[in-house]
Amino acid sequence: ILNVEQSPQSLHVQEGDSTNFTCSFPSSNFYALHWYRWETAKSPEALFVMTLNGDEKKKGRISATLNTKEGYSYLYIKGSQPEDSATYLCAQDSNYQLIWGAGTKLIIKP
Amino acid sequence: NAGVTQTPKFQVLKTGQSMTLQCAQDMNHNSMYWYRQDPGMGLRLIYYSASEGTTDKGEVPNGYNVSRLNKREFSLRLESAAPSQTSVYFCASMGPNGQPQHFGDGTRLSIL
Numbered sequence: 592i593l594n595v596e597q598s599p600q601s602l603h604v605q606e607g608d609s610t611n612f613t614c615s616f617p618s619s620n621f622y623a624l625h626w627y628r629w630e631t632a633k634s635p636e637a638l639f640v641m642t643l644n645g646d647e648k649k650k651g652r653i654s655a656t657l658n659t660k661e662g663y664s665y666l667y668i669k670g671s672q673p674e675d676s677a678t679y680l681c682a683q684d685s686n687y688q689l690i691w692g693a694g695t696k697l698i699i700k701p
Numbered sequence: 702n703a704g705v706t707q708t709p710k711f712q713v714l715k716t717g718q719s720m721t722l723q724c725a726q727d728m729n730h731n732s733m734y735w736y737r738q739d740p741g742m743g744l745r746l747i748y749y750s751a752s753e754g755t756t757d758k759g760e761v762p763n764g765y766n767v768s769r770l771n772k773r774e775f776s777l778r779l780e781s782a783a784p785s786q787t788s789v790y791f792c793a794s795m796g797p798n799g800q801p802q803h804f805g806d807g808t809r810l811s812i813l
Contacts, residue, residue, distance in 0.1 A: 622799070623799040625801055625802070627801075627802075633806075634791055634804035634805060634806055634807055635744070635791075635802075635804050636804075637801030637802065637803070640799050640800065640801050642799050680743065680744070684799065687732055687749065687751040687757075688734075688746060688749060688759070689795075689802060691743050691744050692743070693742075693743045694743055
């Protein structure tokens with residue numbers, strides 16, 4: 592059974608500051624790593640799907656990097672805004688399933 | 702652009718009642734999933750269907766059954782609802798080759 596871990600569990604960030612958090616996953620038999628953004632009372636929305644070691648993807652102020660050899664991915668948010676407040680989930684693609692981390696809850700303080 | 706459609710959005714049941722949650726996707730995805738989300742916990746997989754005609758248990762299948770009616774539809778059935786099944790249920794679908802999962806809006810289910 593794969594184990595995907597995210598840290599920190601929660602994070603308070605001042606509006607305007609940049610931040611990042613981590614997703615760790617088993618590096619063996621890697622296929623893909625997913626990032627999702629999950630706002631309260633809504634459903635998760637995909638941010639990125641990353642497959643290649645060294646890959647970096649960007650969507651607006653949010654970017655992610657991937658290291659498949661050491662088994663980690665970072666999500667970066669530049670210049671945090673109140674609308675960035677959400678839980679950020681990562682998941683490893685494994686044999687038709689996604690193995691989910693518990694998420695990092697991000698709270699932006701105005 | 703309907704994506705993944707779940708019905709109903711809300712439901713209140715009494716202990717012992719049965720009901721079926723419906724899910725349909727219009728993206729021609731092979732794989733479909735049912736998750737539950739409880740306070741303080743992440744997504745937990747109940748059942749999934751890798752392709753039409755197949756279903757497999759996930760992390761928390763007890764008390765549930767599923768049917769992959771066709772490629773579009775994947776239903777979740779509670780045969781005898783219990784208060785422990787009070788949760789928000791999400792259906793999702795996923796295409797092949799590293800595509801993301803697409804989620805429905807969720808069904809908020811309360812069992813009294």
